[in-house]
Amino acid sequence: MFVVALIAFSLFHYVGDPVLNMLGQEATEADRAELRARLGLDQPVVVQFYRFIVNAAQFEFGISYRSARPVTDLIMERLPATLELAIISAIFAVVMGIGLGIFTALRRRSWLSKFIMTTSLIGVSLPTFLIGVLLIYLFAVELGWLPAFGRGQTVHIGDWWTTGLLTTSGLRSLILPAITLGLFQLTLIMRLVRAEMLEVLSTDYIKFARARGLSKRVVNLRHALKNTLIPVITIIGLQLGTIIAFAIITETVFQWPGVGALFITAVRFVDIPVMAAYLMMIGLVFVVINLVVDLLYYAVDPRLRVQGGAK
Amino acid sequence: MSSTPSSDKGNQGAMPAAGHEPNAAEASTPVLSVQHLRVEFPTRHGTLVALDDVSFDIAPGEVLGVVGESGAGKSMTGNAVIQLLEPPGRIAGGEVRLGGKRIDDLPEEDFVPLRGRHIGMIFQDPLTSLNPLFSIGDQLIETIRTHLPMNEKQAREEALKLLREVGIPAAEERLNSYPHQFSGGMRQRVVIALALAARPEFIIADEPTTALDVSVQAQILALLKRLCADHGTAVMLVTHDMGVIAETADRVAVMYAGRLIEIGPVEEVIRDPQHPYTKGLMASIPGIEKTLDRLYQIEGSMPRLAAIPPGCAFNPRCPHAQERCRRERPDLMPAGAGQAACWLHDPVDPLPRIDQNDKQEHAHVR
Missing domain, CATH: 1.10.3720.10 (MetI-like)
Structure with a gap:
């Protein structure tokens, strides 16, 4: 389970910068920093991973980048x-x-x-x-x-x-x-x-x-x-x-209309929290x-x- | 297929079968009678004859030992009698009678009730004879209830009785144990209990002690002998161990290449074997009185089923083999105290023994 969590978590870091995706080309540097802080992306990797694990244990996978709804709700x-x-x-x-x-x-x-x-x-x-x-x-x-x-x-x-x-x-x-x-x-x-x-x-x-x-x-x-x-x-x-x-x-x-279809959509839109949650679920x-x-x-x-x- | 054993038996009158065969031989029905049994295996390369014209009787309560080399058809005979031949093997001729009733032509569904109830069977390896996933109590109770009209509780009592009878200590506790919790000897005791659960009048013991320690072998044989004597159960004891036969059997049947070549009272056959093959078999048992540099062995090996020579199957290895042996197949004929399938014993025109081979052979016999 831990290894799966690690892989799921590493998605966040290797599949591009979600902030760019979400805010688009026109966003200012300040906007980006602000969003980063809100998503907790400005903290050290270890802290982020710890928070990811703690949240995952409570079935809390953050908010979908695309639909801006909690991932858990989407999956449920x-x-x-x-x-x-x-x-x-x-x-x-x-x-x-x-x-x-x-x-x-x-x-x-x-x-x-x-x-x-x-x-x-x-x-x-x-x-x-x-x-x-x-x-x-x-x-x-x-x-x-x-x-x-x-x-x-x-x-x-x-x-x-x-x-x-x-x-x-x-x-x-x-x-x-x-x-x-x-x-x-x-x-x-x-x-x-x-x-x-x-x-x-x-x-x-x-x-x-x-x-x-x-x-x-x-x-x-x-x-x-x-x-x-x-x-x-x-x-x-x-x-x-x-x-x-x-x-x-x-x-x-x-x-x-199941989780698999959700995952495919998530992949298409680089919706990493959903992908990570799906991996964890499997x-x-x-x-x-x-x-x-x-x-x-x-x-x-x-x-x-x-x-x-x-x- | 020419001379029938029944006429042979008539010739002999009172066969000295260790007292088991009463004088009025015709009056008592043998518990098992096998006549001219033939088993074939149809294969792609033609039909193999695994058993050819095998005939013998077993009287109630009698122990018949069946010996022979590996592949001689000993186990095959047992499997054919209880109709558990591996396909494509099938009975192609002859008949098997159980208590006078013909059973070899029964369809499978009519045969099933006979197994366990009238014919029991014990296999070679107790380690693999028991289903590892069921407790021995389950297996015993299941067997008892299949054959006898008992409820769960009665069957349980009966199972306990059986376990005590075969000498399992603390039977009550062991009833719920699984096969892997028993030693080899103990498992064979359980197997014997299972085979005797429904009190069959005849059991086939297919090398019951081969897989066991020598020290345990004697115990198991003694147990088998005692139980069968107590219940009057007849036994067909298949083994390649002459020692086991000598200790346990009343009569012995010697098989070679799917044929029965000698049958007679056990002491006579061991002391004075009539068939050259049996003679060789006996000579190859090392004795303790004499130190030999080399153990005696019969030259050559048993023919494969696909290449059994015409005439007597033993002729290529026989020191006495002559033209007739290569041409004509001998049936069982009276010889010594029993019967042997060898032209040396032809009542009309016995073949002369060939001397130099004879001399050589006698040098090896104890």
Whole structure:
């Protein structure tokens, strides 16, 4: 987290002088100095960094250079859209990925598995934006079934959370971006689950479980799946992080009003506080996910519970 | 496929199978009867015959040792009987009967209830036989409840009883332990408890002690023998260790290149092996009475499955091999106290032994 903070902070210093940007060519030297003082840019680097860290810890990232509003507000306003998109596509990717992975591992020889495996190559090799564009072309332009962009109608829940999940147009708008965002992860998870499952199915304990007369269902879905999931959890964890990070591309393609789109705008206008805040947010997401993954390991694998078993 | 073992058995009358085979041999149904079993592996380069015309019976409560070199088909026989052959391996001929009922042609879903309930199996490596993510209690209770109509609590009691029976100390506490918290020997005890959980009348022990310390081996064998004697469970003990066979088995079957070449009461086979291969096998066990400069070994190695010679599979390595051995395949025929698949024992026209080889061989036999 600290390293991420350092990088985010260094943005302020290496991506040009924001003061010039904000005040334009005609501003006087006095104006500039005044603004610098107001933004705290006249103080030593270490002090600035310290203040940045302290503020960041309180989710305070300063004021956007462009829209002159607090960055935190901007992000909070956009966050629900991104989170909804990311969570839905993650669920889509995980559920379908594990399901298809199990299917292709158990029915290795059926033509349907072979078809799925071949198709999955597309998911792995096509870039996200191309998939997005193709989906828009097919379902929005040609067939006209689903909207091509935006988030549809949204409903407010609580103070700041807006959701598109409760309206038909919101749900309909969600389908294409969610598939676009999740497809790569889906194929990745599926191929991983399949490979792991095949490996686990050839182990002695699976053979012994079968020799004990346990039904196929119990052997496959209880004994084999649990062992398959250990390595899969790691990858899923890492991939969930990238889902949020990769949302930038999908959000751009679908003009989804989320944090990723905000970041792209920020980059275009050298709106450094927003960029820094976004970086910090992504860093936080990765750290949290890794923590959750480690805890999940602990829950699934008794071998890691060193003290728990000794009682 | 010509002479059936049943007629052979008739010839022999009372087979001295360590007292387990009653005089009225026809009256008692063997717990397992394998007849002309053939297992094939279709591969890209043609079909490999992994088991060829293997026939044997196991009486209730009897321990049949199965020995042979690696790849001779010992484990394959066990896997074929319990229908856990690795694909593309499949039973291509013959039949397997369990308590007189034919089981080799059952579809998978009808076979599943037999596993564990009627045929148990113990594998070589206890370290990998248990699922590392489930406590041994879970695995025991799961197995018990699969086969017996018990509720969670009864099954738990039963699991405790089993653990005590296989000699796990402090069974109550150990029930919630995971496999990695046990030593190798203890894990094999758990594996035995699991295999015997539903009181099968027959178990296949596939090299149950190979992965264990020598000192633990003896304990596990003694345990296995005691439990099976207590429950009247018949055992097919697959191993390459003649010592294990000598200690545990009632009868022994010797396999070579996917074929059964000799079967008989364990003492007779060890003292007076009938097949030249068995003779070589016995001679290669170092004794303690005599110091040898070199250990005896059978010249050459077992043929690969793709290149089994015509006639007797052992003929290229056999000191007595003659024209007939290279041409015609011998079936099991009465020899000594058991049966051997060797033309030397042809009841009609036995081949003469070749002398100089014989002499040489005798020099090596203890």
